[in-house]
Amino acid sequence: MYHTGKIIRKSMASPTVMVLDLHVPNFSFLPGQWVDFMVPPYQWVGGFSIASSPRDVPLVRLAIKRSDHAPAKWVHDHSKVHETVQVSVGGTSVLEKDDDDAINRRPSVFCAGGIGISPVLSQYREFLHQRATAPLGTGNDDNMEPRKTLFLYSVSTPDELVFAEELAELSRPGSAFGHDRMVFTVTQSTISWNQSMSYDQGIATATHIERRRGRQLIEILEEAPANALYYICGPPSMIDEAVQHLERKGIPSDNIKFEKWW
Known part of the structure; x- marks a missing residue:
């Protein structure tokens, strides 16, 4: 299931890495998971890991390295603050729970x-x-x-x-x-x-x-x-x-x- 969010901040964290802060209401994830990232009407789907904590939601932070891959190229060259994006969570390599x-x-x-x-x-x-x-x-x-x-x-x-x-x-x-x-x-x-x-x-x-x-x-x-x-x-x-x-x-x-x- 995709969730609609907006870019609220973008900054260069290194010469090759862009950090995107998204505001994604009604979203949840486990530490270590990633998102499928879409920007309609583009047909591509990017996979980016989540760098923030689940406790930061609705803030979701992504760090994206520059490349020729269409989603990463869009983030670095065309993304704008307040732009609407869609994300869907995935991944099973997550932090062990602390109830044991x-x-x-x-x-x-x-x-x-x-x-x-x-x-x-x-x-x-x-x-x-x-x-x-x-x-x-x-x-x-x-x-x-x-x-x-x-x-x-x-x-x-x-x-x-x-x-x-x-x-x-x-x-x-x-x-x-x-x-x-x-x-x-x-x-x-x-x-x-x-x-x-x-x-x-x-x-x-x-x-x-x-x-x-x-x-x-x-x-x-x-x-x-x-x-x-x-x-x-x-x-x-x-x-x-x-x-x-x-x-x-x-x-x-x-x-x-x-x-x-x-």
């Missing part, structure tokens, strides 16, 4: 590559909300350490770190959610973190973020707790590499959440 005490005691690992940050950020936001509001006896009491997370965000260059400032704030020590390890890595070996790039305006003071270079996926998965739940989104090759590695380690498939749809 075993899940409440279990750490989570989030791995995002490039524009795959959208569904992973939605899952991470909701995870933090669940952790902060968990009743006593489910991981937040005085005798139990709160559930921890390990978050890897891989991009080709630092200025492609979409939502970096928010991730830095959510994981900052001393904040309401400061129990997390946050790792940013630049995969292009010729790029240095010390180069003057736009990302630094938002996270220059975030000394708690680990900045690495190169492909760090396997290293991060090796550093993760054995009993963790894994949430992964990125290029298909990244997902394949992660899933194959985790399966070789004996991680049950039910503990690995991913979905490839492009």
